Amino acid sequence: MPSPAPDQLTGTLRGVLEPVVADAGFEIEDVEVRAAGRKHTVKVVVDVPEDAEETAVGLDAIARLSRSAAAELDRHEHLIAGSYTLEVTSPGIDRPLTRPLHWRRAHLRLVRVTLAGGETIEVRVGRAGPESVTVVEAGAKKPLPRELRYADVTRAVVQVEFKAPPKAEVEALDGAGGADPGNEEQA
Helix, strand or coil, rough: CCCHHHHHHHHHHHHHHHHHHCCCCCCEEEEEEEEECCCCEEEEEEEECCCCCCCCCCHHHHHHHHHHHHHHHHHHHHHCCCEEEEHHHHHHHCCCCCCHHHHHHHHCCEEEEECCCCCCCEEEEEEECCCEEEECCCCCCCCCCCCEEEHHEEEEEEEECCCCCCCCHHHHHHHHCCCHHHHHCCC
């Protein structure tokens, strides 16, 4: 029996894998199925839940989850005709910031933001709350903290930097309650 098209298979596999991922303490961020002839690649992107104490998915956890997910997929082998490769991963740095958790992880990072009106700005990230995040304009001579509402953001992506954040930006965020008490040495 041939397997369904990859786009149809994605939803089915997500339903099969969600309990396994939840049991491991994570949530599915994305499931992607690619097909090349009878061979499939199933990519499962997992992340920590919004309310988790952990802020990242470790390699050991990915390895354990990969084994559990493979065992579950083997029990549902009828869903995928032919062989498949399973990839279990966590989101990369190029993943758009879409939840408050993502913004919290980007603390003191440089982020390119596209606003709802189409304007693109680069900001340094401070404290992230449930509805907004404190930011300062990157590169400003006198950075002033301001609140950026998530509802006003259409896209936000962390930018790769090869140096420490400018002291003035960190200090401006610190004065606005933007510094992380555990990272005071970064200033």
